[in-house]
Amino acid sequence: MSLEATIDVRGLRKRYGPTVAVDGLTFTVRPGQVTGFVGPNGAGKSTTLRLILGLDRPDEGAALIGGRPYGHLRKPLSEVGAMLDASAAHPARSARHHLLWLAHAGGLPARRVTEVLDQVGLASAARRAVGGFSLGMRQRLGIAGALLGDPPVLIFDEPVNGLDPEGVRWIRGLLRSLAAEGRAVLVSSHLMSELEDSADHLLVLGRGRLLTDTGVRELLDAASGxxxxxxxxxxxxxxxxxxxxxxxxxxxxxxxxxxxxxxxxxxxxxxxxxxxxxxxxxxxxxxxxxxxxxxxxxxxxxxxxxxxxxxxx
Ligand SMILES: Nc1ncnc2c1ncn2[C@@H]1O[C@H](COP(=O)(O)OP(=O)(O)OP(=O)(O)O)[C@@H](O)[C@H]1O
Known part of the structure; x- marks a missing residue:
């Protein structure tokens, strides 16, 4: 893992027709922490994540991963892992094939596929078609894809959405352990309560603007004291x-x-x-x-x- 495990967003702005989806965002996501990216539906979270990952172009500003825009990363899968949409895998493919295909495209060894399938608890379902997977299994597969290149920066869009309590507990533990390894972990959610036991830092978004950028402990101490x-x-x-x-x-x-x-x-x-x-x-x-x-x-x-x-x- 490189030492530059950060995401730097500077003056990011994106408009779709009359809608300003992201309205001048500036923040830094630091290594060794789980940073919660919170805001109601439509606040601009997914748009921001897409801009960070080079899936859309900002009208103004920049988003840097380890100091460089996504498009300039030499080995993207080894520099940032992301799960934006858990249903992105082809339904007829097995979990293992889906990941092998990703690994091949990213120049990663096949042994990583076995490792990440183990890590997310899908080893026994590796040869089953993704089309028959439950939502929780799909989330795990999406996370496996993000972890494939062992990247120092991880981005998960609503990973807890629709999961049962056991799945939620598993994801919280995983996020914590990824941050404990020194990675920068950015996790979006539309519910503050979902981040209760996992986030160290909070970025709160409302109508495309940053409302709050604060440590969770400081926030809780100030309110509880x-x-x-x-x-x-x-x-x-x-x-x-x-x-x-x-x-x-x-x-x-x-x-x-x-x-x-x-x-x-x-x-x-x-x-x-x-x-x-x-x-x-x-x-x-x-x-x-x-x-x-x-x-x-x-x-x-x-x-x-x-x-x-x-x-x-
Ligand atoms: N491709 C697009 N074309 C037009 N409008 C868009 C597009 N993508 C996002 N928007 C609009 O931009 C705003 C922000 O949407 P975005 O999906 O980023 O919010 P969000 O915080 O991720 O919400 P959610 O929790 O519902 O995913 C919304 O008003 C949305 O309708």
Whole structure:
């Protein structure tokens, strides 16, 4: 693997007729990390990935893999692996033949085919026609194709889409291990929750623009840090005491409050001083989705679009 495992996108712009699909994107995907590329349907994720992979031409800007545009890579399969469409294999071909054909076209040895079939758990189905494969098996075959050249940069477009929980767990583990080997791994998804246990970094896209470029840990820490869940029989007095001290307090149910803006130790002190009884006090760990909502409280645009995506319309 080369050391230049990066994707650099600079001022990328692409328009289809009246639709601006990608609107001035700049970001870097770094080695040793899983970078989540998130946004609702139509946000421009697939277009960006196609531009990075030289499958479409940008109107402006550039996308570089290890410092060079895709078209200038000497051995593309060994420099970047991608799965954009899991149904790309010919249905009458066996999994093994499909990969042998790819390996041959990319100047790779046949032994790599055996290795990647093993790696994705398809060894026993290698001689079956792809047409009879389940969606999960097709995803695995697409991933095998991406891994064929042992590339330092990997791109997966919605790899989790339509998979059962076992398949989702497998893909998460694979993404993590590929990043742990020092590769740059870019994974798109239209759902933040799908990236919960796999992404180290997040690029959030809305209507062709980059809304957020952040580390997942920083995002979660910022959103989780200030929240404490408090259970008390005397909700009214607890709210009054804490609000007077500058906290933001909200009711969750008859005897539970969430408190933000004060550290847990200060909450305990205040409740003690004012003799407000409580039975439970716990730090709250935000989910990735909650953390992102907190960060973009004012970005109604993304949310409106995201909501439509969640509704499936
Ligand atoms: N070849 C094309 N011709 C015309 N419009 C296109 C083309 N490709 C993409 N678009 C439009 O560009 C916008 C971005 O689409 P894109 O597929 O990149 O979004 P996406 O974030 O990948 O969405 P999805 O999650 O649905 O795949 C959409 O409005 C789409 O209709």
């Amino acid at each position: 200030g929240h404490t869940r408090l259970r008390t029989r005397d909700r009214g007095r607890a709210m009054a005491v804490l609000a007077r001290a500058g906290a933001r307090v909200a009711s969750l149910d008859a005897d539970t409050l969430t408190v933000s803006g004060l550290p847990a130790e200060r909450i305990v002190e205040l409740l003690g001083e004012h003799r407000v009884p409580f039975t439970e006090l716990a730090g709250h760990r935000a989910s990735l989705e909650e953390a992102y909502m907190e960060l973009t409280r004012d970005a109604a645009d993304y949310r409106a679009a995201g909501q439509r995506a969640e509704d499936g319309s």
